[in-house]
Amino acid sequence: LILEQILADFVDFTDSNRVLELEEKNKQIKKEIRDLQEHFDRESLDKFNQILLNMYFDEEVEKNVNYVKEDREADGFAFSFNPLRQRLTVKRNDKVDPNQEKVQISFIPGSLARRTHMQI
Incomplete structure (x- = not known):
């Protein structure tokens, strides 16, 4: 119950738009790294x-x-x-x-x- 309450409070304080924005940025960075690795000589x-x-x-x-x-x-x-x-x-x-x-x-x-x- 305590854990559920903490998670519920955490979700209430989380800016979901910011989380989605950071996830998208993370995907872009990973793609850039893969592209760089593919172009190494x-x-x-x-x-x-x-x-x-x-x-x-x-x-x-x-x-x-x-x-x-x-x-x-x-x-x-x-x-x-x-x-x-x-x-x-x-x-x-x-x-x-x-x-x-x-x-x-x-x-x-x-x-x-x-x-x-x-x-x-």
């Missing part, structure tokens, strides 16, 4: 990701940092940068199910050192 983005990966696998760093060597040896290890979200996704091939073939998964590195290194 995939080849340039792939080249950028490869440059990031090459920087991460720098020979001098690999000699001194064990996890870089481990990552190089990991099957399918890759970076995928999303410019719109400014997010770097780390991927590798792995078995999600033991009875299944390896698939590429996204993961968050468990080591804080790894995460910091990737961010830099």
Whole structure:
């Protein structure tokens, strides 16, 4: 009953026109983001990701940092940068199910050192 009363009060105070306006604006922004993503030059983005990966696998760093060597040896290890979200996704091939073939998964590195290194 208390929850129902609170929700009823909330509805009474809500400007439904404003809510509809914001929902419409949200749809437009999502459409703009989808349009931007569709127009990215995939080849340039792939080249950028490869440059990031090459920087991460720098020979001098690999000699001194064990996890870089481990990552190089990991099957399918890759970076995928999303410019719109400014997010770097780390991927590798792995078995999600033991009875299944390896698939590429996204993961968050468990080591804080790894995460910091990737961010830099």
